[in-house]
Amino acid sequence: MGPVAMKALSVALLSFAALYATSASAQDREYCPERPGLDTPACTIAPGKISVETSIADWTRDDQPGSREDNILFGDTLVRVGVSDTIEARIGWTPFGHDRKRDSTGVDTVNGVGDVSLGMKANLLNPDGSGVSVSVLPFVTLPVGRSSIGAGDWGAGFLVPLTYELSDTVSLDLTPEIDAAVDQDGNGRHLAYSSTAGLAFKVAKDFTLTGEVQALRDNDPDQHATQALAALSLAWMANDDLQFDILGAAGLNDDTPDTRVYAGISRRF
Known part of the structure; x- marks a missing residue:
């Protein structure tokens, strides 16, 4: 030769x-599940891998003068598929939701499926989430759900997740977001934007405790509102491909739902 x-x-x-x-x-x-929490981590799923992340039950309660609304979602699921080293495709769907509103006129109950969301996360720096990691995440929602469970029209949004490892046990997450959110009446869209910040602490080898705050501005034509939310979540990584989680959140002003509680599971294949 x-x-x-x-x-x-x-x-x-x-x-x-x-x-x-x-x-x-x-x-x-x-494995880097997006559950639990309000933030979206910047890491992406490795190519050829699939992550199925499901909320067993997700309950939100909103008390207003003269009314109370309870919304429960069952099986709310996000599937993430690693397409390349830095890109993942995503699809989300709520197979069943229950909404109950009680006021002076009586009780109104709605059961049905939720909308479908389609998105793609592209990592720009450190797809494994190490060091400083940055991604972009555009998505659209398709109005396949029933009113009160689904939005009633198509919507879209754009997130820029950022993760910064402050140490081996502490990391900072930031998630600014801008949306073409569906109007309250289910017909048309308006501007909504938010920012979420959180600190995650590895309190033991397999347990991570995360505290977060979120501020959201919703310019719905019927009523402009500013929401503020605080959340605390705990994740247990049972093994390299399986995680269990719980979250509790509380509204910080009158425009925000009072309470949200959920528990879920994430599995990598």
């Missing part, structure tokens, strides 16, 4: 080794 052929073979072998190392590194990436 001549020198030119040997050089070409060496380059090919080195390229294959680099490609294999990159692939192996991606496959060895630690």
